[in-house]
Amino acid sequence: MRPEELPEIRRLHLFCDMTQASFETLLASSYAQNFPQGLEMIRQGDPADFLHIVLEGSVELFAQWSGRECTMAVLRPVSTFILAATIRDAPYLMSARTLERTRIILVPASDLRAMFRRDTEFAVSVINELAACYRSVVRGAKSLKLRNSRERVASYLLRQSILAGGAASYTLPVEKRLLASYLGMTPENLSRTLRMLEDHGIKVDGARVIITDREKLTALAQPDRLIDGPD
Amino acid sequence: MRPEELPEIRRLHLFCDMTQASFETLLASSYAQNFPQGLEMIRQGDPADFLHIVLEGSVELFAQWSGRECTMAVLRPVSTFILAATIRDAPYLMSARTLERTRIILVPASDLRAMFRRDTEFAVSVINELAACYRSVVRGAKSLKLRNSRERVASYLLRQSILAGGAASYTLPVEKRLLASYLGMTPENLSRTLRMLEDHGIKVDGARVIITDREKLTALAQPDRLIDGPD
DNA sequence: CGAGCGGTTGAGGCATGTCAAGAGTTGTGG
DNA sequence: CCACAACTCTTGACATGCCTCAACCGCTCG
Numbered sequence: 001m002r003p004e005e006l007p008e009i010r011r012l013h014l015f016c017d018m019t020q021a022s023f024e025t026l027l028a029s030s031y032a033q034n035f036p037q038g039l040e041m042i043r044q045g046d047p048a049d050f051l052h053i054v055l056e057g058s059v060e061l062f063a064q065w066s067g068r069e070c071t072m073a074v075l076r077p078v079s080t081f082i083l084a085a086t087i088r089d090a091p092y093l094m095s096a097r098t099l100e101r102t103r104i105i106l107v108p109a110s111d112l113r114a115m116f117r118r119d120t121e122f123a124v125s126v127i128n129e130l131a132a133c134y135r136s137v138v139r140g141a142k143s144l145k146l147r148n149s150r151e152r153v154a155s156y157l158l159r160q161s162i163l164a165g166g167a168a169s170y171t172l173p174v175e176k177r178l179l180a181s182y183l184g185m186t187p188e189n190l191s192r193t194l195r196m197l198e199d200h201g202i203k204v205d206g207a208r209v210i211i212t213d214r215e216k217l218t219a220l221a222q223p224d225r226l227i228d229g230p231d
Numbered sequence: 232m233r234p235e236e237l238p239e240i241r242r243l244h245l246f247c248d249m250t251q252a253s254f255e256t257l258l259a260s261s262y263a264q265n266f267p268q269g270l271e272m273i274r275q276g277d278p279a280d281f282l283h284i285v286l287e288g289s290v291e292l293f294a295q296w297s298g299r300e301c302t303m304a305v306l307r308p309v310s311t312f313i314l315a316a317t318i319r320d321a322p323y324l325m326s327a328r329t330l331e332r333t334r335i336i337l338v339p340a341s342d343l344r345a346m347f348r349r350d351t352e353f354a355v356s357v358i359n360e361l362a363a364c365y366r367s368v369v370r371g372a373k374s375l376k377l378r379n380s381r382e383r384v385a386s387y388l389l390r391q392s393i394l395a396g397g398a399a400s401y402t403l404p405v406e407k408r409l410l411a412s413y414l415g416m417t418p419e420n421l422s423r424t425l426r427m428l429e430d431h432g433i434k435v436d437g438a439r440v441i442i443t444d445r446e447k448l449t450a451l452a453q454p455d456r457l458i459d460g461p462d
Numbered sequence: 463c464g465a466g467c468g469g470t471t472g473a474g475g476c477a478t479g480t481c482a483a484g485a486g487t488t489g490t491g492g
Numbered sequence: 493c494c495a496c497a498a499c500t501c502t503t504g505a506c507a508t509g510c511c512t513c514a515a516c517c518g519c520t521c522g
Binding site: 045063064083093120131227 | 325456
Binding site for chain 1: 467468469470471
């Protein structure tokens, strides 16, 4: 692991409140690894031996069943993933693959579990992180059950604009086929939906999104802080 | 609060490992309340001031958006709910209503947050509980995205049979209209689907489910421990 | 330059939702 | 105890959202 990476990791919510000694101990037993693009680094069902931290690149979490597959999340630096599985010492519920060349830190699950018994501040951080993850998945489930695909797309586009600082124009952070899967629809349907939404305040050119009428888009998306955040 | 209720609460995963002193302190600041059937005790968006514990009766967690509504979960004794919101000191993401006459314990969120900073074993229990809740919602999201409604119904029926000890016959624990919403479909569609499944190993008579051909039902449901548990 | 892949578009089909009506059940008040 | 209202559940007819399949374009990369 490169020494200049430690401060970045330390800044994560999960690690910023623990003692320096705990942090150093935990990271001392960890190691970094570089993966090429498209590598399936975690297969659902495998035992969860490591907490993963994305340092560079990006990672797709996806799930499979009966020959079907869907994207559950995309992670970018610096963030952790599959914390819950490592804590429960249970099999991964999702698979993970790199979307590009990606650098990952692997923290042994057993060290992690031992650490939050020793460092209360770390335990509190883990609690807060898990609660945040939980709420995030609940939001996703609400979106799936309460909105139709057009509304999900509109909300997503609006939310991305807000994440880009309220910009009227931005580029999609992921491929459209992946976005479709994330939003619970087929690529064809996303393509058609984006087309339809041009009557509702957006213009799409390749990966570029331009919001031409924010009010109209908002009326359709009906953003709700209990689904779309920010929390 | 009745003294005979304390041991039951104490037996919950969330509370069974903390010190007796911590447990007594926490429950001393709590109080019990009885609600009639159909009362909306929590409204989504309200600040989360209390952890709730169902002692008797049953509670439906549901979500609303844009005039629509869907069931997210049904809770029975003895279990806790909306732990995550109380921890984050954030608004509830879901509403809750009683399905029958229900007795609830209310634990002040601030006392809860203070307690897991003082009692490490309690902090560990909270971590485990949250991780379990998180995984449970992820399973639900996987089921929604990867299975069609017929497969969700079949899985549900099979799982209920297993929960009933592998019984070939059992009664549905909830009304069908609620079940439909929980499974992400309309009551009409559930009704038709149950009818169709009579060619796939079940027979339904009112709330009574009889599994006539477990193998056939299993072939359709394709139960998967990474979606249907048990974990 | 050709293969492969992502994206788009169209045609058609299936799954699911909507609307409406009626049977059965439950709860309530006279 | 009965009458009535309200509600669940079911079924049918119909509409539509979304998926599937297929073809094609444009781009990237070997």
